[in-house]
Amino acid sequence: MARSGTRRAAGGRTGGRAAGGTGTASRRTRPVDNDGLIPVLARAVREVEAAAQRGALRPTNRTKFQAVALLMREERARVKVDATLTDSQRAEQLKRLDGVATILAKTAARDTSVIQLLGEDATLTEATRTVKRDMMIAGGMEMAPEDLVIAAEPTPVLETAERAVVPQAIVSRQLANPFLAPDFSLADAPVAHPRRLANWELFGPLFKSFEYGAGGGPASMPLPEPLTLHSPAGSTLMKHQAELIGAAADGHRTFLLADEPGLGKTAQSLLAADAANAFPLLVVVPNVVKTNWAREAALWVPNRTATVIHGDGDDLDGFADIIIVNYEILDRHVGWLGGLGFKGMVVDEAHFIKNKDSQRSRFVLQLAEKIRDRVASPLLMALTGTPLINSVEDFRTIWQFLGWIDDKKPRAELMNELEDIGLTPAEPGFFSEARRAVIDMGIVRRRKVDVAADIPARRIADIPVELDDEVGRSIRDAERELTAKLVQRYHSALANRTGQAPVDGIDHKLVRQVARWELEDIDASPTGENVFSMVRRIGRAKAQLAADYAAQLASNVGKVVFFAKHLDVMDQAEEVFARRNLRTATIRGDQTPAFRTAQIDSFVNDPDVAVIVCSLTAAGVGLNLQVASNVVLAELSWTSAEQTQAIDRVHRIGQEEPVTAWRIIAAQTIDMKIADLIDSKAGLAARALDGSDEEIVDSGDIQLDAMSAMLLEALESAEL
Template sequence: MARRGRPQTRARRSAPRDRRHTRPQGPTDVVSVLARASREVETTVRNGRITSTTRAKFQAVALLLREERARVRSDADSSEAKRSEQLKRLEGIATILATTAVRDAALMALLDEDAVVSDDARLLKRDLLTSAGIEPPPEEVRAPEPAAVENTHRVVPQSVVSRQLANPFLAPDFSAPRPPAPRATRLATWELLDPLLRSFERAAPGAPACMTLPDPLNRTTSTGLELMPHQAEVVTAAAAGHRTFLLADEPGLGKTAQALLAAEAADAYPLLVVVPNVVKTNWAREAALWTPRRTATVIHGNGETIDGFADIVVVNYEVLDRHVGWLGDFGLRGMVVDEAHFIKNKSSQRSQHVLSLSERIRARTPQPLLMALTGTPLINDIEDFLAIWQFLGWIDEKKPLPALMAALDDTGLTPADPGFYPAARQCVVDMGIVRRRKVDVAADIPARRIADLPVELDGPAGRSIRAAERDLARRMVARYESALAARRDGPEVDAVDGIDHELVHQVASWEQKDATSASSGDNVFTMMRLIGQAKAELAADYAAQLARSAGKVVFFAKHVDVMDAAEDLFTRQGVRFSSIRGEQSRTARQQNVDAFVEDPDVAIAVCSLTAAGVGLNLQVASDIVLAELSWTAAEQTQAIDRCHRIGQTEPVTAWRIIAAQTIDARIAELIDDKGNLAAQALDGAAPTEASSSTDVQHAALVALLTAALSRDPLDE
């Protein structure tokens, strides 16, 4: 079993051919070149000058960084101390790239392993290698293709062209009659989107959040597989003519099978399935299992290997931009968006592509099947609903579309009427929201629980973290006092007794904004990373103990260095493990998943919280160790539900490792409070004291500053 997937082997270094290549060769030169280039990109982006050249240079640095990190790790000739020093420097460059990427969605997409390497990036990477005294191999240089010159981002796979030429009768028919014009409605002058959102935010306890579904006609598929009753209900609804679904079942209730069989019942082919990168292969497997008579193809990169005649086309969000052109003309009759909360930011490129494809399908196809799948539709705010509703064709940018508008009109109410909100909520639910909980529809799934394990961080690491937290608090206090003094010296304002909580929130917002752009210094992000590093071996040791006593364990972490530290400890203790992380190829990731699931001697799966938190089935384990905290309850829930799902026979326990007496403990409380959002909006749970829109990072900073302002100076 491979410990982890490795990038491609590093280019062979050759001797310099002339006087221009007389620099000393070695990893130090590469690191220096990367550090300088990353700083140049950071400065350019910070100044707001993000051009195609900037993006190409960013990608070239990211590619070379990935290769150099893999080379250093596998360099058996270097001492452990030298490798550690080199990796530390490379990690610093990775941090610069990550903090730079948060400023631009296109830069973030370039960090994905499936991102197409532009010709400019290839050439710039070659220049970087040359600057480091390394001659790139010939295959690094590639002349731009004619198509790429015309449009760098759009491609048409050859197999799609072959489909278009093979048979003119395969050409899609776009002559479908237009839907009738919307009827006149008395609500036309009302602002309705905000009241619709508020109708979910103010839902009464016990309010239904699932459309009425028909009794299943048949629970056995054509291939003899048995569906659970709740799965068969959705398939039956699709067979009866319902065509839009927000399938928001709790994670682990088999949404993939429901979507594939609903498409079969609706004859919604060709079907486009848009998914996160980590689950592309799994969707193809599931399609072969549930709908074996339908051919499925997966788009990788530019799509050179896809089957243009397939019934089901699976594509990940990161490469969708290259394929929206031909997909829009492919004659799609159905579209499924998996992990639909990925499109919650409507200004992002991937959301815009998903929404534009949905609009084209609805304009050209009578009654297409549109399904948004997510067990966690609300991540931060009730507004997360908007993009999903727009994808489904229930609303546009400004108002409900005709079907929903007609339903609202039929209530006879307006937003000024007290009964409007529950009635409006029901109208939206009836459009196609399907939400079932495990406790209600899968009683045979054992219970799950989250158990917190506080750990004391002793020694230099613990002292350093507590000192960093005090320094952060002092910096915010100084900022608060400076702002308060400026207020007093300015125009007359009402005095505030005690702590000015409005100003506290403002200072927290300033600090949060600075933290996302700073590449050094102590902030809430670096502190959480330091805490994760300090907890790494403690969490890993506990996971090893669990594996010896209770069987297979899934170990989740956010940062690569925490995963590395855990894997080093497992290696020293002789515990076999699989590693599932974002830097791996699809093949390597699947091999490591299979090894954990199928090999009884592989005791632990070391998983990236972001790369392995969705789409994987790891139910062979019933114990999960969360070495680092997520920033959202939804991400934490997704991770736990890799094990707590249909087919699990044991109670599932997630062991959260919490650093006592640090900001880590406060963030754990905030995550738990914030987990109430979906429960309140969809499950009719009673609201808690925490605001549903509270941002965990912001709230943690507010709590830290408030505590510092409340503290007696003598306690310092």
């Protein structure tokens, strides 16, 4: 811990104390601007942010993320009570710490597995304490001698071993049935008999077959004609729902159910489990929809009991047929879940596991493997309306969960199907036949336009708005400055090139590389302008205009669903609605399940609640809001999938009116480019799953594409 009167860390000044310290807060010897701890935190968090933009965070950056979060909280507490600071100095330092907090939140949104590191009960490893100490030394913090030495601790077998729990209800269940035997009665596991393809690398050709081998056909396996359109509980089904349930009743056991959002995937999976007698059933879902899953289970399979795991599972029903758990707490429960004897597993919003290196993906794959070890033919279902976010390879972890492939090659059943084609990837016809073989493993994709004629059409209408006030002018100035910086960086890189032949005109590869450098630049000032801060400023600037438009819609055409990404934009919108005397409900990420449910019910059932203000990230999945037919998107998402999910909260079975999504776009800003990029990405799933002939555009991150577009437009203008 840091203490007054102890020796100072090498080369440092006073300025704070270590985590958990109980001594008197140390004081700085002079005012801070670019010295002290805050610049150290800013550089470190930029480094972590850049790593998150490249993909899943590695252990080194996860450690740095946690150390920054700890020190930021401690420094904020110290600054608030530091009597040596003037009010303006305190405000300035708190503002800079808010900047660090914003980047931490943005990074956590990219790699949600690090959110657990922010908890008060998160494990503090030796590596984290070492990084934290080094940052304190670099920031000139006064430290006690014992804080300078990091004592080694035994490395746990699992990263989250200390968080693992076994609820008492599960202990009771295990004691009631201590001799849970594996079930190998359904089928023998197939054995692969490779012939032509023994030495071929097949993952590349399989993914390529979905990108180029569509041949005009939809990605959906043959399904039987339904014998009935009624569930066992007497509910009426749509034909496409009954078809999938019939396939499960006929013995099919693995499904990638990729129906467009709003076609009732939850009901289909529960009834498929009932048809396959796949109980006990494990359901892994995002946190925001787990209560809704329990409701749906009571509706569709009332003869089965369902329980939801909250926190450590103190109140769960250990003898339930359906156990529902959210991704965020899998680390606590993966141990006992793997030994409970599940006969089926459903993964909802399965695109959440597309990053195989993420913690949530590892736990899902581990659980699926344990189920396969005990049950020869378990029911495994991956549900997602948007299975492809950036690349066809987003399929990979989903296929592995379903047991179609392993780390290196197709598993036996798929390998035998590929062998039966009689071709290799070097021969004509392989791609279309390989695609068919994978689809027949269990891909089911239906579009609303094809199977739900009673659901009205939807459209997206862009509403350009002019930001003509001082804020708007400052945003355009900042965009010009950022563009000029990119242009200067491009010309500098071009001038310093050696050993490469000159490129005629604009070097498009270099344009993209410069954009990537800018996104990965760890030396940028924490208060400097970048594409993320600019987009957030645009969102705040549009908030009043977007809310005004939503208020007009609510007054003229009825209930409206209002989506935004940032809480401050939601706050501004709610202030506008209050001034207009419009009652609102709200969906945010920090709500309890009970409060969230009450908010949804008030919007759906109370005619006086005109608008529901929703977070794009917290309310983009699992909500049925078809009581409205107008959606206002106040801020743009970074993916077309997130936008689609938001719109489909309204465009669902039960909708009786045409649905319109109104996108509020700031004219003459990067907002326009982002909207175009979002629209261009929407072709990916259409080609891979719907058999569309639409060309797939480059599937890189929209952030990178937006930066590249800014630079390219400036270079092209200079050439004219």
